[in-house]
Amino acid sequence: MEKKPGIFLEAQNITKKFGGITALNNVNINVHTGKVNAIVGENGAGKSTLMKILSGVYPDYEGDLYLNGEKVNFSNPKDAMKKGIAIMHQELNLIPYLSIADNIFLGRELHNALGVLDSKKMHKKTKELLERLNCNLNPKTLVSELRVGEQQLVEIAKALLEEAKLVIMDEPTSAISDSEIEVLFKIIASLKEQGVSILYISHKLDKLRLIADRYIGLRDGNTVGTIENAKEASKEDLIRLMVGRDIKNIYKKDSVDFGDEVLRIENICLPKVINKSTFLLKDINFSVKKGEVLGLFGLMGAGRTELLETLFGLHSKIMSGKIYVENKEVRIKSVRDAIKNGIGLVPEDRKEDGLVLGMEISKNVSMASINNVVKSGFLSTKLEADLSKKYIEALKIKTPSEKQLSKNLSGGNQQKVVLAKWLATSPKVLFLDEPTRGIDVNAKNEIYHLINNLAKKGLGIVVVSSELPEIMAISDRILVLSDTRITGYFDQASANEEAIMKAAVV
Amino acid sequence: MTDIKSTLVKFQSIIALLVLCIVLTILSDRFFTLENGWNIARQISINVCISVGMTLVILAKGIDLSVGSMLAFSGAVAAGLLKFGLEIPAINTFVGFTVFGAILAGVVVGGALGLFNGWMITRFKVPPFVATLAMLTIARGATMLWTGGFPITGLGENFAFIGTGWFLGMPMPVWITAIVVVLAVIITNKTKFGRHIYAIGGNESAARLSGININKVKIWVYTIAGILAAVGGIILTSRLDSAQPNAGMSYELDSIAAVVIGGTSLSGGRGSIMGTVQGALIIGVLNSGLVLLNVSPFWQQVIKGLVILVAVIMDRLNHPHED
Numbered sequence: 001m002e003k004k005p006g007i008f009l010e011a012q013n014i015t016k017k018f019g020g021i022t023a024l025n026n027v028n029i030n031v032h033t034g035k036v037n038a039i040v041g042e043n044g045a046g047k048s049t050l051m052k053i054l055s056g057v058y059p060d061y062e063g064d065l066y067l068n069g070e071k072v073n074f075s076n077p078k079d080a081m082k083k084g085i086a087i088m089h090q091e092l093n094l095i096p097y098l099s100i101a102d103n104i105f106l107g108r109e110l111h112n113a114l115g116v117l118d119s120k121k122m123h124k125k126t127k128e129l130l131e132r133l134n135c136n137l138n139p140k141t142l143v144s145e146l147r148v149g150e151q152q153l154v155e156i157a158k159a160l161l162e163e164a165k166l167v168i169m170d171e172p173t174s175a176i177s178d179s180e181i182e183v184l185f186k187i188i189a190s191l192k193e194q195g196v197s198i199l200y201i202s203h204k205l206d207k208l209r210l211i212a213d214r215y216i217g218l219r220d221g222n223t224v225g226t227i228e229n230a231k232e233a234s235k236e237d238l239i240r241l242m243v244g245r246d247i248k249n250i251y252k253k254d255s256v257d258f259g260d261e262v263l264r265i266e267n268i269c270l271p272k273v274i275n276k277s278t279f280l281l282k283d284i285n286f287s288v289k290k291g292e293v294l295g296l297f298g299l300m301g302a303g304r305t306e307l308l309e310t311l312f313g314l315h316s317k318i319m320s321g322k323i324y325v326e327n328k329e330v331r332i333k334s335v336r337d338a339i340k341n342g343i344g345l346v347p348e349d350r351k352e353d354g355l356v357l358g359m360e361i362s363k364n365v366s367m368a369s370i371n372n373v374v375k376s377g378f379l380s381t382k383l384e385a386d387l388s389k390k391y392i393e394a395l396k397i398k399t400p401s402e403k404q405l406s407k408n409l410s411g412g413n414q415q416k417v418v419l420a421k422w423l424a425t426s427p428k429v430l431f432l433d434e435p436t437r438g439i440d441v442n443a444k445n446e447i448y449h450l451i452n453n454l455a456k457k458g459l460g461i462v463v464v465s466s467e468l469p470e471i472m473a474i475s476d477r478i479l480v481l482s483d484t485r486i487t488g489y490f491d492q493a494s495a496n497e498e499a500i501m502k503a504a505v506v
Numbered sequence: 507m508t509d510i511k512s513t514l515v516k517f518q519s520i521i522a523l524l525v526l527c528i529v530l531t532i533l534s535d536r537f538f539t540l541e542n543g544w545n546i547a548r549q550i551s552i553n554v555c556i557s558v559g560m561t562l563v564i565l566a567k568g569i570d571l572s573v574g575s576m577l578a579f580s581g582a583v584a585a586g587l588l589k590f591g592l593e594i595p596a597i598n599t600f601v602g603f604t605v606f607g608a609i610l611a612g613v614v615v616g617g618a619l620g621l622f623n624g625w626m627i628t629r630f631k632v633p634p635f636v637a638t639l640a641m642l643t644i645a646r647g648a649t650m651l652w653t654g655g656f657p658i659t660g661l662g663e664n665f666a667f668i669g670t671g672w673f674l675g676m677p678m679p680v681w682i683t684a685i686v687v688v689l690a691v692i693i694t695n696k697t698k699f700g701r702h703i704y705a706i707g708g709n710e711s712a713a714r715l716s717g718i719n720i721n722k723v724k725i726w727v728y729t730i731a732g733i734l735a736a737v738g739g740i741i742l743t744s745r746l747d748s749a750q751p752n753a754g755m756s757y758e759l760d761s762i763a764a765v766v767i768g769g770t771s772l773s774g775g776r777g778s779i780m781g782t783v784q785g786a787l788i789i790g791v792l793n794s795g796l797v798l799l800n801v802s803p804f805w806q807q808v809i810k811g812l813v814i815l816v817a818v819i820m821d822r823l824n825h826p827h828e829d
Contacts, residue, residue, distance in 0.1 A: 335716070336717040345715065352709075356775065359704065359705070363705075371698075379696050
């Protein structure tokens, strides 16, 4: 392929599948030289997967990558780095108890003929790199002593050492303060002047609009369009680029008559532990009725998971606010208090937090309600088997028997086991955190139907999701969380993708 | 086919044990005798006792390096109280101890040390390795202080009965250990507490989110490990009719070896009490056989180490996807 002027990297027809799930589907993007190329898209649009392909983390994919017109295939991140592509991950990859210089030269240390490290030279070079970034940190400073913004600078310096031609930045502003963002943007501007291309991923649209030269929209693993001249794009244009899909044959919740209020929360606040004046959650109020599904929409970092955790007694020492179950104020100081008061939580990460993977289905199902399978002081294998058989049937868990180890189940079936565990506690209200994350389309639909049926039986349900179509399909009402606060409230009549997304990117 | 394989895997310790016994029976005419059988049983009873506690700790994703020292201190406390009583100069009182009282005191002391381990680990988040390493030194030092560095001997016939006596045709230490094993099997398989141990070892985060009181379970597990070390200490002291200040040195290693050979995963959540019993039996039979065959003690250590490696390699091959 011939080299096209002004285009540093071209990705053609990139497809990437994980098991049965297509994360990227024939994606085509160009990265323009010396520009800030911004990728916008919801959670799950495929942004991170694309970045990992471009930076060599995933060597297996369909499609072609061209660098200055030359076909490339990176077998690992080091390979990509050699070709001039560096990635700055959302979670910084620095070693805390090594100095700035040690981190920058990690894996490519300078040494003399005897193999002794040449610290002097490395410090000098580090100093130069940091100066290029207008930063006068001492190269000997330990990374653990740096603020997050400064750590990002070190990451950038690391990229510069490799003479990176393309720096990929994944949500670089999510963890740093406004003044640090200013510094970062100045650096990006000067990198551009030096001819470095930037691929910038973020859903903080307001910040993004200050820095982007052009936009690429990614949705459900497809490229949906580009806006070449960023100045001409309004925020609405960007939101349309992120959402605006045709809604076709997607599941729709049955409408039911709601019962009495089952959960109400008032002024829930959660300070950051370290600094009591900043918050992870601020003045959250809502209520759920029996039979109602309340959707909580928010993008990554909005505080969704923190909210559920707080109501589930995991931050009882620092939270404030009131929780009412069936109009009675309750104090939830621990998970056990939550369970006792009829609250259940299906956590976001079922493998890390939901299941004991090495245990049988039956033991996972009974875990949160184990007293129900105790007979005269001892666990009854029969009661336990009966309990899990009941849910295997009711939730249609596909398994040869209740003795199957949970790790041998598919994602969808694992999720059902977690659901069964909580249903076994006879909850009044159930929190579901990203209940369909990482499971295939059919299993997703099954979970939607389950949620629907549970609501019909009088359960109050709060679903957190970062997938817009999902939250719109399954919820009776939708609350939008953004930057620790509730920024939007919609009922089925007023909910539309653009309005919700607009509230979520404040 | 896979059924045969999984059955073989399931019973690999027993199979190994049987093979070992057959080989030793062929090689030595003194191995397969009732007398030698009781010998082995008596010898391993202390290790089994400690290792039951160790199994619980390891199932909960912990480790206890202090069992040997706790054993020594508890044994010494029981022996000291039995022989000399307790003088409390402050209130000018002397308390004498019966055999039962002394034993009870020893067990309570062991439990208290274990409780302290658990408290350090849960309250101050000291890693189990470090907390129990500290206890290893503390309890050993305490033993030296208590005994003044000299053995406490001459504890009387009643006390000696525990370690050397027979009851209904079976040695007393074997009785005690058998009871401990039966209780532990019931606890691990049939009680909430046992289930919680497995859940915590398998996935602590999921266990916490299911409402399990992690700290309480862990504190109990370490306390039980302390109590069982004390029971082992009392059996040992009684058998030798002497509380040695350096008793139980490196017992923690034999105990971990028994647990590991028995197929319990050091990363927690998987394993069983009966597996540990088999592990201890393999070590015991091996020891006895090598002695009968006049193999040098130095070689015995080398062989024991190799057996541990083989056991763990087998375990890794059978569970390739853990960690």
